[in-house]
Amino acid sequence: MSEQSVRASRLPRIPAVPLAIGIGILIGGLLVLASGGDPVAAYRAILVGALAPSNWPNTLNWAVPLVGMTLVAALPLRGGMVNLGGDGQLVIGGLVAALAALYLPLPGPLLIAAAILCAMIASGLYASLAAWGETRFGIPMLISTLLLSYPAIGIASYLVGFPLRDLTTGLAQTRMIPEAARLPVIAGPLNIGLILMVVVAAAVVFFDRRTVAGYELRMRGQNAKFAGYGGVRLASQQVRVMFASGAIAGLVGAILVLGSLYRYQDGALLTPGYTWSGLMAALLAGGAPLGAIAAGLFFAGLQTGGFAMQRETEIPRVLTMVLQAVIILFLAIRHGVGRKSS
Amino acid sequence: MTIELEATGIVKRYGPLLANDHVDLSVLRGEVHAVMGENGAGKSTLMSILYGMQAPDAGRIVLRGTEMHYRSALDAIGAGMGMVHQAFKLFNSLTVWENVVYGMEPARGVFIDRRAAAAKVAALAERYRLQVEPNAVVGKLSVGVRQRVEILKALYRDARVLILDEPTAVLTPQERDGLFDIIRHLTADDRTILFVTHKLHEVMAITDRVTVLRDGKVVDRMVTSETSPREIIRAMTGRAVNLTVEKGAAKPGAVVLQARGLTVAADGGKPVVDHVDLSIRAGEIVGIAGVAGNGQTELIEALTGLRIPDGGSVAIHGVDVTGVDVERHRDAGLAYIPEDRATTGTALTASAADNLAMGFQRKPPLAKGRLLDGAAVTAHAKKLIARFGVKIGSEQLPVGTLSGGNLQKVVVARELSHAAQLLIAEQPTRGVDVGAIEFIHGQLVAERDRGGAVLLVSAELTEILALSDRVLVMFDGRILAELPVAEADEETLGLLMAGRVGEAHLKDGTEAA
Numbered sequence: 063m064s065e066q067s068v069r070a071s072r073l074p075r076i077p078a079v080p081l082a083i084g085i086g087i088l089i090g091g092l093l094v095l096a097s098g099g100d101p102v103a104a105y106r107a108i109l110v111g112a113l114a115p116s117n118w119p120n121t122l123n124w125a126v127p128l129v130g131m132t133l134v135a136a137l138p139l140r141g142g143m144v145n146l147g148g149d150g151q152l153v154i155g156g157l158v159a160a161l162a163a164l165y166l167p168l169p170g171p172l173l174i175a176a177a178i179l180c181a182m183i184a185s186g187l188y189a190s191l192a193a194w195g196e197t198r199f200g201i202p203m204l205i206s207t208l209l210l211s212y213p214a215i216g217i218a219s220y221l222v223g224f225p226l227r228d229l230t231t232g233l234a235q236t237r238m239i240p241e242a243a244r245l246p247v248i249a250g251p252l253n254i255g256l257i258l259m260v261v262v263a264a265a266v267v268f269f270d271r272r273t274v275a276g277y278e279l280r281m282r283g284q285n286a287k288f289a290g291y292g293g294v295r296l297a298s299q300q301v302r303v304m305f306a307s308g309a310i311a312g313l314v315g316a317i318l319v320l321g322s323l324y325r326y327q328d329g330a331l332l333t334p335g336y337t338w339s340g341l342m343a344a345l346l347a348g349g350a351p352l353g354a355i356a357a358g359l360f361f362a363g364l365q366t367g368g369f370a371m372q373r374e375t376e377i378p379r380v381l382t383m384v385l386q387a388v389i390i391l392f393l394a395i396r397h398g399v400g401r402k403s404s
Numbered sequence: 405m406t407i408e409l410e411a412t413g414i415v416k417r418y419g420p421l422l423a424n425d426h427v428d429l430s431v432l433r434g435e436v437h438a439v440m441g442e443n444g445a446g447k448s449t450l451m452s453i454l455y456g457m458q459a460p461d462a463g464r465i466v467l468r469g470t471e472m473h474y475r476s477a478l479d480a481i482g483a484g485m486g487m488v489h490q491a492f493k494l495f496n497s498l499t500v501w502e503n504v505v506y507g508m509e510p511a512r513g514v515f516i517d518r519r520a521a522a523a524k525v526a527a528l529a530e531r532y533r534l535q536v537e538p539n540a541v542v543g544k545l546s547v548g549v550r551q552r553v554e555i556l557k558a559l560y561r562d563a564r565v566l567i568l569d570e571p572t573a574v575l576t577p578q579e580r581d582g583l584f585d586i587i588r589h590l591t592a593d594d595r596t597i598l599f600v601t602h603k604l605h606e607v608m609a610i611t612d613r614v615t616v617l618r619d620g621k622v623v624d625r626m627v628t629s630e631t632s633p634r635e636i637i638r639a640m641t642g643r644a645v646n647l648t649v650e651k652g653a654a655k656p657g658a659v660v661l662q663a664r665g666l667t668v669a670a671d672g673g674k675p676v677v678d679h680v681d682l683s684i685r686a687g688e689i690v691g692i693a694g695v696a697g698n699g700q701t702e703l704i705e706a707l708t709g710l711r712i713p714d715g716g717s718v719a720i721h722g723v724d725v726t727g728v729d730v731e732r733h734r735d736a737g738l739a740y741i742p743e744d745r746a747t748t749g750t751a752l753t754a755s756a757a758d759n760l761a762m763g764f765q766r767k768p769p770l771a772k773g774r775l776l777d778g779a780a781v782t783a784h785a786k787k788l789i790a791r792f793g794v795k796i797g798s799e800q801l802p803v804g805t806l807s808g809g810n811l812q813k814v815v816v817a818r819e820l821s822h823a824a825q826l827l828i829a830e831q832p833t834r835g836v837d838v839g840a841i842e843f844i845h846g847q848l849v850a851e852r853d854r855g856g857a858v859l860l861v862s863a864e865l866t867e868i869l870a871l872s873d874r875v876l877v878m879f880d881g882r883i884l885a886e887l888p889v890a891e892a893d894e895e896t897l898g899l900l901m902a903g904r905v906g907e908a909h910l911k912d913g914t915e916a917a
Contacts, residue, residue, distance in 0.1 A: 272775050272776060272778070273774055273775055273776060274765050274766055274771050274774055274775065274776050275774065276776070277758070277761070277765050277776050278765065280754070280758070281751055281754060281758065281762060284751035284752075284753050284754040284758075285747070285750070285751035285752070285753075285754070287747055287748050288747075288748060288749065288750060288751045288762070289751075289762075290710070290730060291708075291710065291730060291740070291742060291748050291749070292730075292762035292763045293729075293730045293731035293733075293734045293762075293763055293766075294731070295729055295731055
């Protein structure tokens with residue numbers, strides 16, 4: 063009985079995204095207008111700031127961590143799981159990368175590789191802890207991933223605030239990492255972190271479309287009971303997926319520390335809010351990797367454009383965050399309508 | 405006898421679906437009236453209309469001679485209707501009396517008169533022999549007692565007509581008997597019971613008359629004492645009962661499925677599956693007959709790896725698979741058509757190709773190492789869709805749009821194409837049209853003739869009798885009897901399914917466990 067009513071009330075999904083973006087732009091424009099600004103100028107500043115060829119490096123540089131954190135959220139989401147612990151995993155990755163770069167006695171390229179690898183493994187293990195807690199003890203991952211972030215952030219903060227602090231500055235941060243451990247620069251602000259992220263994104267898309275494990279994860283997302291009945295080992299799958307998700311967060315942390323900050327600084331990885339923008343982008347695409355990457359790029363453009371708008375006009379960049387929020391809200395309404403009747 | 409409640413020409417439409425199509429229902433004062441029908445027949449819709457939760461699109465409701473126009477369930481409650489929902493609506497952290505009087509508290513000024521409230525609830529419980537401690541906290545009570553609290557709630561509001569929606573679905577047999585006693589006390593007090601269920605033996609045991617719904621229409625009205633389970637089934641399903649299956653004699657071979665002392669514990673009390681011994685041989689179909697809720701579901705879960713048994717062992721084709729996951733059961737030679745095709749057997753939002761690939765994804769030709777060969781997945785789906793005659797536009801379409809029979813064909817096609825040693829088929833034709841039933845039955849027999857071992861679980865006696873070579877009767881978590889199909893008839897099985905071994909005239913060669 064309910065099956066049929068679902069079919070009748072489910073609205074087509076594809077137009078939902080452009081519609082939500084349109085409504086977001088409309089509401090944002092009205093806000094600008096109401097506060098005495100010029101919406102056209104504001105949007106032009108955003109567009110130019112994000113998409114003018116001279117601004118590409120900035121946009122891409124912002125997109126690397128944001129798309130990375132999008133994949134962190136999208137991968138578990140593809141299987142119907144939620145990883146809210148991106149912040150903690152990001153911080154662990156960044157800190158471990160900084161420490162490896164500072165203390166491992168290895169020559170240049172090896173040092174970089176080792177630092178990245180250590181960061182990925184550490185964050186991956188930390189994320190799989192939440193998965194293990196759910197499969198073994200039934201602690202919902204939705205809660206545990208989020209809660210596990212706080213001790214990670216707190217401990218990292220303590221470590222760089224006291225035992226590992228760079229005493230030459232007044233800030234809670236480690237010493238600068240050696241030149242040899244810094245990611246090679248491509249051009250301007252861009253470093254090989256961009257290439258690494260492109261490779262990871264391609265790998266996730268390939269995994270999703272072409273591998274047996276990707277198929278099993280997709281089926282879990284569509285109906286976990288069906289996947290279990292069909293012989294997918296749900297518990298070990300959950301741990302593996304969360305390891306991969308955490309490892310990508312670790313990579314993002316490593317890229318930020320080795321590629322642009324050159325040290326681990328308390329709070330520096332979290333202030334831009336990559337985790338939450340990434341989570342929203344992943345939700346926007348329902349976990350589908352290509353869509354999530356596109357959404358991540360869109361948000362990166364929006365946010366970089368926001369900085370430009372703030373410089374060019376008197377309109378604060380918080381407008382772009384409003385846009386982002388409105389778009390998500392309207393998409394959530396559409397999702398909600400479909401969910402409720404099923 | 406006077407008519408207590410009469411509904412005439414009730415119509416309720418949800419979009420394209422006609423949930424109630426001119427339903428007429430007439431209930432006498434002081435009777436227990438069963439409303440029966442398969443899932444989706446429109447029982448719940450009708451009850452929610454009678455209880456004022458939904459307004460009908462057309463039709464009238466007359467209660468004790470007065471036409472009613474309910475604006476909400478509160479109006480219906482005020483008029484003397486009561487309903488015990490399948491999922492209880494209780495505050496677990498409050499006491500019994502607090503739950504019962506909630507919304508109608510005896511007051512002393514602005515305060516609740518606690519003593520009067522508790523006393524009133526205790527008196528009510530006493531009067532109808534509902535054994536409940538008024539000061540107990542609801543969250544700590546067993547399911548059966550919580551149901552009594554729900555009944556008390558309705559009685560406290562002086563319900564003259566009480567709707568019980570699948571009341572025994574969650575009860576143990578003992579609790580069910582207790583409920584039947586309560587029902588008898590209620591009808592003795594001239595209260596009327598509407599009993600919604602699809603359990604046949606309960607209808608036979610407790611009700612006076614039966615109204616059967618199918619596809620939103622009333623298809624039959626019967627007096628319980630003048631009808632038989634067989635007639636009710638026929639009315640509910642609309643099937644010709646003589647769905648005979650052409651098959652030769654079985655040639656049983658080696659044992660494929662062996663279970664010893666298999667036990668699934670319940671939360672306190674008697675195990676749901678109680679030391680079951682089973683052995684199914686190659687080339688035979690063994691049917692498990694039983695009223696739903698006697699442990700069949702849990703037994704199958706324990707046999708397939710979906711649930712870890714609390715005791716005993718399972719071996720498939722000589723491989724011990726006790727307590728291992730589904731994949732290792734499948735590796736050992738299990739194919740499984742689950743009871744619920746929509747929640748377990750398929751992913752409704754996924755394509756037919758993806759659905760048909762499940763279970764094959766790790767083996768060639770679908771798998772090439774760790775990669776999935778998309779072309780092979782498509783070819784596999786096309787082949788099965790053609791061979792099993794699934795009516796679907798393209799293998800890329802989601803299966804959620806298929807009819808019940810077609811969706812079941814997707815499940816059957818996938819599981820049979822494993823050509824596994826052991827096939828467990830659970831309610832393989834429930835809610836499936838007659839054409840698909842014949843097809844699926846034919847496939848199950850072909851599976852047997854190919855040398856597969858088939859374990860069939862069905863609530864339909866006709867299906868068990870038509871397909872099985874041996875019949876096991878499950879009652880109260882145990883295999884109560886085992887008999888060759890030649891010696892099984894509906895009456896014997898019916899008595900055994902009700903646990904009445906003594907009355908079932910078991911012949912030689914039949915073992916009563």
